[in-house]
Amino acid sequence: MKDLIMKKLNSPKIIRRLALLCSLTYMASYLTRINFAAVTVEIIRETGWEKTAVSAVTTALFISYGIGQIISGWLGDHFRPARIMAIGLISSAFMNLLIPYCTSIPWMTVIWALNGMAQAMMWPPIVRILAAGCYKKDYQNATVIVSWGSSLGTILVFLLASFTVSLFGDWRMLFRISAGVALAVVIIWLIGYSRIEAYSESADNTADADRYRPDANEYNCSNDGNDKKKMPGQLITVLGVILIAVIILGALRDSITSWLPNYISETFNLSSGSAILTSVILPIFTTITYPLVLSYYRRFFVSELLCAATIYGFSALSALLLFFLSDINPIISVLLLALIAACMHGANFLIIGLVPKKFDKFGNVSMVSGVINSFVYVGSSISIWGIALIAQKYSWQATIITWGVLALVGAVICVAVSKKFQSFFK
Numbered sequence: 046m047k048d049l050i051m052k053k054l055n056s057p058k059i060i061r062r063l064a065l066l067c068s069l070t071y072m073a074s075y076l077t078r079i080n081f082a083a084v085t086v087e088i089i090r091e092t093g094w095e096k097t098a099v100s101a102v103t104t105a106l107f108i109s110y111g112i113g114q115i116i117s118g119w120l121g122d123h124f125r126p127a128r129i130m131a132i133g134l135i136s137s138a139f140m141n142l143l144i145p146y147c148t149s150i151p152w153m154t155v156i157w158a159l160n161g162m163a164q165a166m167m168w169p170p171i172v173r174i175l176a177a178g179c180y181k182k183d184y185q186n187a188t189v190i191v192s193w194g195s196s197l198g199t200i201l202v203f204l205l206a207s208f209t210v211s212l213f214g215d216w217r218m219l220f221r222i223s224a225g226v227a228l229a230v231v232i233i234w235l236i237g238y239s240r241i242e243a244y245s246e247s248a249d250n251t252a253d254a255d256r257y258r259p260d261a262n263e264y265n266c267s268n269d270g271n272d273k274k275k276m277p278g279q280l281i282t283v284l285g286v287i288l289i290a291v292i293i294l295g296a297l298r299d300s301i302t303s304w305l306p307n308y309i310s311e312t313f314n315l316s317s318g319s320a321i322l323t324s325v326i327l328p329i330f331t332t333i334t335y336p337l338v339l340s341y342y343r344r345f346f347v348s349e350l351l352c353a354a355t356i357y358g359f360s361a362l363s364a365l366l367l368f369f370l371s372d373i374n375p376i377i378s379v380l381l382l383a384l385i386a387a388c389m390h391g392a393n394f395l396i397i398g399l400v401p402k403k404f405d406k407f408g409n410v411s412m413v414s415g416v417i418n419s420f421v422y423v424g425s426s427i428s429i430w431g432i433a434l435i436a437q438k439y440s441w442q443a444t445i446i447t448w449g450v451l452a453l454v455g456a457v458i459c460v461a462v463s464k465k466f467q468s469f470f471k
Contacts, residue, residue, distance in 0.1 A: 050126065050177035051245035059244055060179060064187035066237045067171050068194035070130060073230035074167045075198025077137045077223045078106070081144070081157060082303040083206035084216035086310055091216070096307065098150050100433040103303055104426050105154045106161035107295075111422035113165025118415020126170030126411065127238045133166025134231050141224035145217035168397075168418050173411035176402050178245065188398040189335045192390075196335075199302075199328035207325075276407040280469045284413075286462050287350070288420040290357075291396060293455040295424030297360065297448055298389035300432040301382050302327060308382075308441055313375040326379055330387035338391035342399075349395040350463035356395075357456035360388040364449030368442065385448060392455075397421065403470050 054060050082103055089099055120129055140160035147153040175187050202223075209218040244250055305327065338356070346352040367381040401414040435444050 050174065051242050052178070052250065053180060054178045054183075054241075054245055055250055056244070057183075059241060059250075060183050060187065061190075062237070063175070063178060063241050064190040066234060066241070067175065067187070068191045068197075069230055070134065070234045071167060071171060071191050071194035072198035072201070073134060073227045074137065074164055075195045076202055077134075077141050077227045078110075078160070078164045079199060079302065080141070080202050080206065080219050080223050081106070083202045084210065084219055085303065086307050087206075087210045087216045089307075094150065096433045096437055097430065100303075100429050101150060102153045102157045104429045105158040106164070107299070107422040107426035107429060109158040109161030110165050111161075111419040111426065113162040114169060114415040114419035114422065115412075116415075117165045117167075118169040118412040118419075120166075121170040121173040121411030121415065122409055126173045127234070127242070129166050129170045131231050131235055133163045134227050134234070136160075136163035136166075138224040138227040138231075141220045141227070144220050165415075165419075169411040169415035172398075172401050172414040176405055176410040178241075181402065184402050185339060185399060188394065189339055192335045192394055192398065193332055195390075196328040196332040199331075200325055203325045203328075274406050276404070276409070277469060280466075283462050283466050283469075284417075286458065287396070287466065288417065290353070290455045290458040291417055291420040292424035292427075293357075293451045293458075294389050294392050294396065295421035296428035296431075297424075297451055297455075298386055298393060298421075299425035300428035301386045301389075301448070303429055304432055304436065304444075305379070305382055308436070308444075309375055309379065312372060312378070312441060326383045327386050330383040331390040334387040334391045335394055338394055342395060348463045348467045349399050350459045350466055353392040353395045354456045354459035354463065356388045356392045357452050357459060360385045361449050361452035361456065363388070364445055364452060368445045368449065385452070388452075393421065 054063065085099055085103070088094070089096060092099075117129065117133075120126075137160055140156050140163060143156050144153065144160075147156055171191060175184050175191070179187055202219075205222060206216070206219050209222075210216055338352075342349065342352045363381050363384040367378065367385070370377050370381065372378075397414065397418050401410050401417065404410050404413045407413075432444055432447070435447060
């Protein structure tokens with residue numbers, strides 16, 4: 046029987062190719078996931094629905110995505126992760142084709158919740174593939190490249206959303222374009238991954254091993270999991286505390302991404318197309334953030350959690366500045382919100398991207414990745430509806446205060462558990 050995952054890769058060229066292929070696939074998943082949030086302001090304008098009603102659609106996706114992450118995490122450890130990803134992306138494309146024909150909130154909610162389940166079949170298998178195929182440093186570098194896929198997907202979403210709304214006055218076209226791109230990427234993924242997998246089993250990869258071992262003494266996981274260590278019960282408890290910070294991460298990151306166009310439109314009276322276009326700056330900031338955070342972590346920290354704590358702190362400072370400068374100029378507001386979101390993407394990279402690799406020796410990389418990522422979307426689910434309620438019932442200023450307090454709490458949690466967590470992996 047063929048192995049579920051590939052062997053360690055020993056060619057820098059092939060490793061980069063794998064990272065780029067995963068990045069392309071992850072980009073397509075973002076394109077078919079956050080496109081609804083990108084046109085929320087236009088849907089509200091066209092239909093007259095309340096913000097809280099429309100937010101239920103996005104909340105449904107986050108809930109199903111979070112639940113699906115746990116299921117996908119288990120599947121990624123027991124079945125071929127490449128096929129799981131292909132099935133997920135095909136299913137997501139189908140849901141994107143259906144959403145333009147939904148004329149009510151309940152139907153939109155059902156279809157988008159199913160899309161969340163399909164989308165959940167992406168990240169845990171990607172982590173599983175990279176952890177199995179890459180040594181530690183290669184894994185970190187590859188994770189940066191894959192994370193760029195989310196930024197590129199976000200940029201494409203908001204550019205396409207602004208284009209379709211401004212030029213055609215039709216938000217539905219965005220979903221049809223996204224589905225087409227996703228289906229094309231599935232074909233590229235299946236062909237490209239099969240070639241890399243074949244290389245990993247070839248004599249060329251064995252020959253390359255003699256001259257390429259960046260982490261020669263790293264634990265090389267086997268595919269059957271028989272020689273894995275058992276995860277300590279105390280580690281599970283510590284991980285549970287970390288998940289609280291992860292919930293906050295999701296709440297900050299996705300509430301800003303989802304509601305930035307509405308905040309800008311309502312605060313500065315900009316058109317829907319212009320407000321949507323301002324959101325492009327968010328992924329531009331996050332694209333720069335990933336390599337900077339990795340360099341910052343490697344230079345000053347051993348613990349991913351301590352590094353994340355400082356980033357949470359910087360988010361809190363940015364929120365404080367936004368509170369006092371929020372109504373002065375739209376550019377200042379967008380820049381500060383972009384800083385907060387970029388910081389959360391940086392913390393996301395550390396906790397969701399790098400931390401699961403540590404669990405390689407326990408044989409549950411995909412499962413841990415899925416569980417952690419699912420709690421990101423617990424925070425997202427709560428915040429998408431909660432931020433809409435706070436903004437609608439109180440004000441955007443109250444929302445900004447909420448963001449700042451959450452960031453401070455996240456920093457405290459990361460500092461509190463970092464030493465204990467790190468002790469399990471020495």
